[in-house]
Structures are given as structure tokens and as C-alpha cells.
Amino acid sequence: DTAVSQTPKYLVTQMGNDKSIKCEQNLGHDTMYWYKQDSKKFLKIMFSYNNKELIINETVPNRFSPKSPDKAHLNLHINSLELGDSAVYFCASSPVTSGHSSYNEQFFGPGTRLTVL
């Protein structure tokens, strides 16, 4: 009964390759997120979808492309991987349904540790 799941948990690949990370949530939430966490544990938001619509698109290289086939899934595809892409990527979901809410509890997946060699 995992709430937010991600696959794979570990991803080791060569520079220049293309890879995807998948995320699924079974909480019935409308909003999902991708975060990047660096080695100092700093958390940076990358993208967010609300009901399959992109609502947050931070300054991220266009090699990163999110896709939300339905409310419960949010995938992240990365083209032409670079050394600096090495990090832990977290998917999260939230029950927030509008941009007027002051309450936005986030539920995180276990993370995908990406290592680019």
C-alpha cells in the first residue's frame, strides 16, 4: 500500500545517455511534483502538474521533460545526461487543488539516486 512510489531506486549511467524515472501515487491527489536534491541536501523544485496540466516549470535545462499521462502518474525523462545531473530525484504529491490554498502538505516518494559517470 505504498503511497508514492518511484522506479528505479538507483540509476547509474554514462554521460550522454537518455533515461527515464517513473512515479506513481495512489493517494488520489491532484498535484504531483519533481524535486532535485543535491549532495548538500538542498531541495530544488523542478516541475509540478495539477490534473495533468503543467503548473510549475522552474529554470531547468530543456533536456529534462516531464510527462503526466494521468493524475496518478508523473514521469521524468532526461536527455543527454551530464555529470551535473547526478543527484537524488524525488517525486511528491499533494492534495492541494487550487492556487489559493495556504495548506499544501507534500507526500514524498523514496527517491531515485542518479549517478552519471
Place this chain on the structure above:
Amino acid sequence: GNSVTQMEGPVTLSEEAFLTINCTYTATGYPSLFWYVQYPGEGLQLLLKATKADDKGSNKGFEATYRKETTSFHLEKGSVQVSDSAVYFCASPNTGGFKTIFGAGTRLFVKA
């Protein structure tokens, strides 16, 4: 937009010591405030929350009070355990709601 500032770590304590991790915020209005905890090798999970001024959130022996006058939400625990070793994040939703602003995280080490 909103911002959250928390004390830099790492914080190293002996078991049963008192813990305080400071967090201050700037915001339009009075957003909810959260503390998340990240244990080694895991994702973040909600530790406690407060939705309005003077609310006290508490969980697992941790407490934090939403103080409007000092714009603070400091995390405290009276007696830490080795199992509390983790990274702690203060957070608040941005004006507009969809985006959450996270602090930089404070790493806590508790020695036996």
C-alpha cells in the same frame, strides 16, 4: 514571494540532550508551516504542522509553535535519541499555494 530560513547545520548532540532548530519565515498573510524529516536513504516525511498563528504542532516528542510576532516556527525536542539523526526541513507553501518553499535543511547527528 515567501521565504524560509533555518539554522545551518550540522548539529551534533549527545543522547538525551535538548534540541532546538531555528526557523523563521517571511510571507504574505499567514500560511501553514511544516517541519519535514528525512532519515538516511529515505524521502522526506511530514513531522508536524501548524495551520495558524499560536498553533502548536507536535509529533514523536517534537514540538513547534507558530509565532506570528517573531515570524518563527522553531523545532524543539526535550530529549533526543540516536534514532532522531536525520535532516530536518522547515517549509511553507508559497503565496498561491501550489509551490512549497523549503529551508536549506539542518542535519542532526545524535551520539550515544
